[in-house]
Amino acid sequence: MPKIHLTTVIHAPAEIVFDLSRSINLHEKSMAQTNEKAIAGTVTGLIQKGETVTWQAKHLFKNRILRVEITEMKPWTSFIDEMKQGDFKSMKHHHYFKPIDNGTIMIDEFYFQSPYGFLGRIVNHFFLTRYMTRLLTQRNEIIKQYAETGRWKTVLPQPEFAG
Secondary structure: EEEEEEEEHHHHOHHHHHHOOOOOHHHHHHHHHOOOOEEEEOOOEEOOOOOOEEEEEEEOEEEEEEEEEEEEEEEOEEEEEEEEEEEOOOOEEEEEEEEEEEEEEEEEEEEEEEHHHHHHHHHHHHHHHHHHHHHHHHHHHHHHHHHHHHOOOOOOOOOOOOH
């Protein structure tokens, strides 16, 4: 099963980075090039443990549907989303947030398995791993931009940690 590991240093508090990472609204902004939209489940705001979101997007010349559930969540430390329906045979995305002196280290561990056995493994090796890495890197760059510039206030007007 392929694993993508990304580490991103963000000069903002872990609470902000955590909430931006589970913001449906920011996710849609970060995936604008694929026209990704939340169409069912939690379709706006911050997704919580036990909630699902169904995404519709155009990837690889085809409209696709992906439903994920937040299966684990430790506020401001980590959460996991897992595919419940979609084109992958399986997909699990671990998100970790580690506070550091000048911000947060955000770590993504993205595991996926394509269908179609041997053919799927060839597609993973030669194409899909790079494609997914590029998407995740782009998403992380948007999170970083919003967190570090104060634009997070347009997506998280009343962060949960402020309450």
